[in-house]
Amino acid sequence: MAYAFHEGDMSVIEGMDDPNAVRFVSEALSRPGAFFDWAESRCVSGEQHQVVRAAKAYLAAATWGWDKTCILAGAYLASSGAVPKMGIADTQCDEAFPYWVALDKHTPQGKMALHAASAELGIPYRKIIWAGFYFESAKTNALAKSPWWEAERKWRLNKAGLSLDTASEVWAQARPILRRLISREEADLQEVVEVGKGKQQEIFA
Numbered sequence: 001m002a003y004a005f006h007e008g009d010m011s012v013i014e015g016m017d018d019p020n021a022v023r024f025v026s027e028a029l030s031r032p033g034a035f036f037d038w039a040e041s042r043c044v045s046g047e048q049h050q051v052v053r054a055a056k057a058y059l060a061a062a063t064w065g066w067d068k069t070c071i072l073a074g075a076y077l078a079s080s081g082a083v084p085k086m087g088i089a090d091t092q093c094d095e096a097f098p099y100w101v102a103l104d105k106h107t108p109q110g111k112m113a114l115h116a117a118s119a120e121l122g123i124p125y126r127k128i129i130w131a132g133f134y135f136e137s138a139k140t141n142a143l144a145k146s147p148w149w150e151a152e153r154k155w156r157l158n159k160a161g162l163s164l165d166t167a168s169e170v171w172a173q174a175r176p177i178l179r180r181l182i183s184r185e186e187a188d189l190q191e192v193v194e195v196g197k198g199k200q201q202e203i204f205a
Helices: 002-006 019-030 032-042 046-061 065-080 108-121 125-137 147-159 164-181 183-204
Strands: none
Touching: 002 019, 002 065, 019 032, 019 065, 032 046, 032 065, 046 065, 108 125, 108 164, 125 147, 125 164, 147 164, 164 183
16 A cells, blocks of 8 residues: 555545555655664564564565565564564364465466456456455455555455445356356366375375
C-alpha cells in the first residue's frame, strides 16, 4: 500500500485508521537514510534493533520498488512495537494439497484458463484474478489477525471493483470452471512433484 501511495495512488489511505504509517513508509522510499536513523532511534530492544539493521543492510539488494517497500515496512513495524515471536503453528490440514492453485496467472496454463473462465462467465479477467488470490491463493492453515492485511485486501478488491461479498461470489462461480479447465495440468504437476519427492526419499533413505 505504501508503494502505491508513493506512486501517487491516494485511494490507499481512504478510510484507513492509521494513514500515517503508510505515509512514513512511502517517504522512506525517497529518504531511506533518514528513515533508518529515525527507526533506530525508536528501538528499545535488541530484537527491534536487529530487524531494523537487517532491513538497512538488505535494502540495496532489492531491485523492485515493491520489494524495497516491504523491507522498509518491516523496519517501520519493528520500530513501532515488540517484534512478534515467530514459529510454525501446530495446525493440521486434512485436505489434499491443491496443486491446481499453483497454476495461476503466473503460468501459461493458468493465464489461459483464467481468460477462458472470464469469457465463459462474462466477468472481467481482473476481477477473477483478485477474487482468486484472496479467496484461494492466499489461504493458509493458520493466519494471525492483521489490520494491514485486512486494509490491503479491502483496498485491492475495491480497485478491481469488488467488495468482499462480491469477490466471494465471483470466485464461487469461477473456481469450478478453472478446476475443470486445468485438471489435466494439475494431474501432471502432482505427478512431477510427488514422483520427485519419492526419488528424494530414496536418495536420503
